[in-house]
Amino acid sequence: MKDASCPPRTRHVxxxxGGFSGTLTAVHLLREAAPEQVCITLIEQHARAARGLAYRIWDDSMLLNVPAGNMSALAEEPGHFLTYCRDIDPAFNEGSFVPRRLFGDYLEHTLRVAELCSATSFTRVRAEAVAVRRMPALRRFEISLDNGAALAADQVVLAPGHVATQTLPVADALAGSGRYVGNPWDYGAMDHVPGGQTVAVLGTGHTAIDALFRLTSRDDARKVYLLSRRGLLPKGHRTRPQPPATMAFPDYLEGLEPTTFAYLRAIRRQIRLLQQEGQNWRDVINGLRPHTAELWRRLPYGERRRFLSRVGPWWDIHRHRLAPTAYRRLQGLLDSAQAEVLAGQVIGMQVQGQGVRVKLKPRDGGPVRELEVAAVVNCTGPDYDVTRLTASRLIVQLREEGYLRPDPLHIGIELDEHYNVIGRDGYRVAGLHYVGPMLRARYWEAIAVPELRRHTQDLARHLLERPA
Known part of the structure; x- marks a missing residue:
């Protein structure tokens, strides 16, 4: 088992x-660590760190869904990303929606600069971590890699990003047929669908819109069905987006009973009042952003469950909006009928000749509808229930050996206030931390840059302030 070349009494983190969360944690450690306080190893299975799923896209028509002025990786330098963009093209401004590829380049650049400007030892390892185990006698951890090597660490940060798309039992009949794309980021598989043939996309969120754009970018004759239970599509940003307002906790939510519908009624009332003054509903949603974690904390578990089942989908389409260009492109595809949204439940799929027959039970209670398509793409979104995940060997090992456990709602994992993982026995696993989208169990808002940049900085500071 190898250790990094750490000086004596220097902790190994x-x-x-190496996606967004892992990269930003490394950046903050490199920027804030004292000389010889820690040495850092970043394990990433892909050749290039700092990109993750969202930014490992080389198609510049795929845009960020947040304007450049709010995408800085460094909270204390809000113009950091915009400065990087303007060095490339002075025409960019704080309201520009730039290609995701560019943001991946920026994260790589930010990590490289942090490494060059730091005296802290930093090592990159290209491999997949398949197990993390505590060595009680040494008070350290052993990280096993898929290449047979192992590393020793004093502190471990789990930052695997989005682990897997939800598995769909209804799609089992398509297994091995070549007509089912289970990975919505496998654009190569989508490109192999014969031209001019119809495709069914399961889901109507951002990932589904990405798939729609890919499927139609080279084929203006292809019909695409977008299927989901409610048929809800993301709203669009304004063409001149306003920077998020920094404000105190909203007065109109103070003193309310902490229930989903009490909050919902108050928010709707506030939107109506602002609209009467000529303002926009987006300003109300933006104003809630700094306080959603506190609102989530106040809700009892029963109310959180009610929010997820009754309100969550509507919150998502208003909160996570499309770039104006992407929204117009989507509307054009819908207006031309090249794309069609169908609301209902998929109750069956089977191989039929050279294609797939999809049976949909409409939400409005009408008769079952059958669609003949060439292929089906699963864009139902990441699966955050760690009890079901099988795609990640690391998550399976940590779960089965009791190092982590799901939260009661099964939308993430349990953590304490310092990002320590809570084990099966209910106690924190000292020195084992998590940062990434599964923070939603504790904070709800945990998938966007403004929230994750704060979580990664808080975690880095905690790692530096406390001994292993």
Whole structure:
């Protein structure tokens, strides 16, 4: 088992995962660590760190869904990303929606600069971590890699990003047929669908819109069905987006009973009042952003469950909006009928000749509808229930050996206030931390840059302030 070349009495921090969360944790450690306080190893299975799923896209028609002025990786330098963009093209401004590829380049650049400007030892390892185990006698951790090597660490940060798309039992009949794309980021598989043939996309969120754009970018004759239970599509940003307002906790939510519908009624009332003054509903949603974690904390578990089942989908389409260009492109595809949204439940799929027959039970209670398509793409979104995940060997090992457990709502994992993982026995696993989208169990808002940049900085500071 190898250790990094750490000087004596220097702690070894190993970060598992080199996407946005893992990269930003490394950046903050490099920027804030004292000389010889820690040494850092970043484990990433892909050749290039700092990109993750969202930014490992080389198609510049795929845009960020947040304007450049709010995409800085460094909270204390809000213009950091915009400065980087303007060095490339002075025409960019704080309201520009730039290609995701560019943001991946920026994250790589930010990590490289942090490494060059720091005296802290930093090592990159290209491999997949398949197990993390505590060595009680040494008070350290052993990280096993898929290449047979192992590393020793004093502190471990789990930052695997989005682990897997939800599995769909209804799609089992398509297994091995070549007509089912289970990975919505496998654009190569989508490109192999014969031209001019119809495709069914399961889901109507951002990932589904990405798939729609890919499927139609080279084929203006292809018909695409977008299927989901409610048929809800993301709203669009304004063409001149306003920077998020920094404000105190909203007065109109103070003193309310902490229930989903009490909050919902108050928010709707506030939107109506602002609209009467000529303002926009987006300003109300933006104003809630700094306070959603506190609102989530106040809700009892029963109310959180009610929010997820009754309100969550509507919150998502208003909160996570499309770039104006992407929204117009989507509307054009819908207006031309090249894309069609169908609301209902998919109750069956089977191979039929050279294609797939999809049976849909409409939401409005009408008769079952049958669609003949060439292929089906699963864009139902990441699965955050760790009890079901099988695609990640690391998550399976940590779960089965009791190092982590799901939250009661099964939308993430249980953590304490310092990002320590809570084990099966209900106690924190000292030195084992998590940062990434599964923070939603504790904070709800945990998938966007403004929230994750704060979580990664808080975690880095905690790692530096406390001994292993």
């Amino acid at each position: 190993v970060i598992v995962g």
